[in-house]
Amino acid sequence: MGLEKILSISGKPGLYELSAQTRGGFIAKSIIDQKKIAVNVRHNVSLLSEIAIYTYTEEVPLGTIFQKMFEKEDGKEAISAKASKKELEAYFSEVLPDYDSDRVYQSDIKKVIQWYNLLISNGFTDFSVEEKDKATSEEKTTSGEEE
Template sequence: MTLEKILSISGKPGLYKLKTQTRGGFLAESLLNGKKINVSGRHNVSLLSEIAIYTLTEELPLREVFKKIYEKEDGGEAISHKEPKIKLEEYFFEVLPDYDEDRVYASDIKKVVQWYNLLVRNGITDFSETEADQNEAVSEEE
């Protein structure tokens, strides 16, 4: 499974897998505990495939950051998101040396590390480009 069907829902902990569309929203399953919840249109929902991290030169898609962590950790889990702020920032600097320290906060780094570990624990390690990303890259070249 790719990041296309993985969601972050504001106000709800962890990540969710998109299961099916309903009349008033959709059904999602928590990656933390497997519970299913009904998500209405009032919730602020983000697809992981649409999130990017600021670097000094561009916005890097989150899947690229996950890919770098995956390579650094040889497919294993990263450090705990509960580590002190300075340790998280040092770790993130090792993974992404050109991240924009003014626009990427410690809370963002904590979330990225927590999400990565949650995805790896659930066997979701396909951080490759989606078809939509590839089509977008081709259209930009034309």
Template sequence: MALDKILSIGGKPGLFKLLTQTRTGFVGESLLDGKRVTVGMRSNVSVLSEIAIYTLEEEVPLREVFQKIKDKEDGKKTSVGHKAEKIELEEYFFEILPDYDEDRVYASDIKKVIQWYNILIENKLDDFSNTEDESSVESNEEE
């Protein structure tokens, strides 16, 4: 399942899989406990495929950050927990993304990235490649 079907809902812990859209919002299923929730249009919802991390030069898509973590950890959960001390989180993230913007990426952001990565790995949602972009790039090159 692609990251464009995985959601973060403000005020609710963990991540959710998009099941279906309704007239007033959508239905999601928690990746933590499998419970279904109905979410209205007014809720603060982020699609993981739309999130990026600030670096000193550009914004790096979250899927690329997840792929770097996966490469570092050999497809396993992170060696640092999301509840680790701030300095430990920053050191770990610096290994993953050496040029991340320390002024705009907070420890709370790093905690979320690590927690989300671990949730995705637990649920065997570890394909962080972006097949849509790659295929559209290939078709553009052929023209």
């Protein structure tokens, strides 16, 4: 399962895994307690694979940031999202040194760290799936052009 199946639903705590599609939306399963909920078009939903963090030069995908955190922590959880503002900013600047401090707020940093810790504590460790998907689609494009 990659980040393209992991959701953040505004107004609902934690993260959810996309389970099935319905007529008016889809079914999502909580990563924390495995409870299923129905999600419809009124909910504001974000796929983690579509989220990126601003830097001074580009937008870095969340999967890349998670992978850097994973390598930094040797596969363990990061600092607590309840740490002080200075600790959070210092930690995040170690992971992503050129993040745009004017456009990335403390609440964003907290959320990224919270999500990372939640995923790690629930056994999710493969954050590089997006790159594999891109490589696969590029191979298909290249092989299609050769024919």
